Amino acid sequence: MLIISETLAQTLVSVEDAIEAVSGVFVAMARGEARNYPVVREVVGHADAVYGVKAGGDVSAPFLGLKAGGYWPHNLGRGLSNHQSSTLLFDPGTGRAAALVSANHLTGIRTGAASALATRCLARENAAVLGIIGTGGQSLHQLRATAAVRCIKRVHAWDMQPASTARFADAVRAMGLDCVAESTPEAVARAAEIIVTVTPSQAPILMRDWVRPGTHISAMGADTKGKQELDPALVAAARIFVDEAAQAISIGECQHAHAAGLIREAELTPLGQVLTGAAGGRRSPEDITLFDGTGVALQDLAVADLAVQRARATGRGIVVDY
Structure with missing residues (x-):
């Protein structure tokens, strides 16, 4: 399994990259080639947190995976971001877990990218x-x-x-x-x-x-x-x-x-x-x-998949036996 840290993720995918990646999944969704699966979104009952899991797959790319995380409103006082999330990608051919990507920065830029695409179109x-x-x-x-x-x-x-x-x-x-x-x-x-x-x-x-x-x-x-x-x-x-x-x-x-x-x-x-x-x-x-x-799962998976492709192409990230 390839592990991509938060710091590395920030260097691998720019907001301009994210705009094009998110555009690609919107197009795949419109063509019926990509699908978001039902969302889990729950109040945790601890630390005033909200936790969710979003999953989906794009057969045209292809990629398959999920993003898990949510909102912990007291994190800033601990020196952490209130939003915390991680993306897990699976090999679409075998179902084996293939990559774990820290997704705080990537969530930020994919959200900006979706908004920017709408602005570009509308x-x-x-x-x-x-x-x-x-x-x-x-x-x-x-x-x-x-x-x-x-x-x-x-x-x-x-x-x-x-x-x-x-x-x-x-x-x-x-x-x-x-x-x-x-x-x-x-x-x-x-x-x-x-x-x-x-x-x-x-x-x-x-x-x-x-x-x-x-x-x-x-x-x-x-x-x-x-x-x-x-x-x-x-x-x-x-x-x-x-x-x-x-x-x-x-x-x-x-x-x-x-x-x-x-x-x-x-x-x-x-x-x-x-x-x-x-x-x-x-x-x-x-x-x-x-x-x-x-915010749909496919946006998260698209930017995470791009990060994984670039990390593998340049020999970055941590590879562990899993």
């Missing part, structure tokens, strides 16, 4: 003002990924913790971009042409009346039953695109509007269909487009 070509709602560990991944697909000139940011917003703004300015640390999410929404929400919220923090016509929104925070970042009226007003429709209405941002009868599953367009040309994206400059990014 945001207006000239959109240059990015709004970030939620400035935790995922926020810089989102910024870097978005900047890879659009020429971002200014960033507006907000977080429930003003100190977090200030730290993020400093990091953005260090990248050579203008950044405004806003005091409310409304201020972010009214300024932005592209909005990314990446919070653990369980109540709406982005309202319909704040969002201008023509805005693209990537809602990336809702991945568990009960999570919510957007006003259901905003969801209902948007043209909705998803990584996977069934997951979006069960644990994603769409769960609340769907439960209220404001949207139907048939109205949700898988992003992979846009990438293959089977479905259209933005229809007019005035459309509000929404990508409900719940």
Whole structure:
């Protein structure tokens, strides 16, 4: 078995690499060549943690595996990331465990990559003002990924913790971009042409009346039953695109509007269909487009498989008898 550490994983796969890898699995999903298996997502009952297992396989690659991990909200006080996860890949031909990949960094960049793909497909070509709602560990991944697909000139940011917003703004300015640390999410929404929400919220923090016509929104925070970042009226007003429709209405941002009868599953367009040309994206400059990014196993497996390929090609990683 090949073992890839967190440090090595960071050197093997860039956010640009992740965008192309995630694009490939979205296309494979749309063509019926790749499938995500049912998700396990549970409250642990210890350390306020949420734990999950996501699995899937892509016969076109091919790869097969799972990612296990979750959210431990008290880790920052221990000097650790709150999000912890590991990916286990299996040989699709024999079923033998083939690689164990530390997935904290890879989860961050694949989430940014999925959002960026939606932005590349759906945001207006000239959109240059990015709004970030939620400035935790995922926020810089989102910024870097978005900047890879659009020429971002200014960033507006907000977080429930003003100190977090200030730290993020400093990091953005260090990248050579203008950044405004806003005091409310409304201020972010009214300024932005592209909005990314990446919070653990369980109540709406982005309202319909704040969002201008023509805005693209990537809602990336809702991945568990009960999570919510957007006003259901905003969801209902948007043209909705998803990584996977069934997951979006069960644990994603769409769960609340769907439960209220404001949207139907048939109205949700898988992003992979846009990438293959089977479905259209933005229809007019005035459309509000929404990508409900719940995070699917195949995204994790694609970036882990790429890391494994590159590690083997360059003789890196640790090989153990298993």
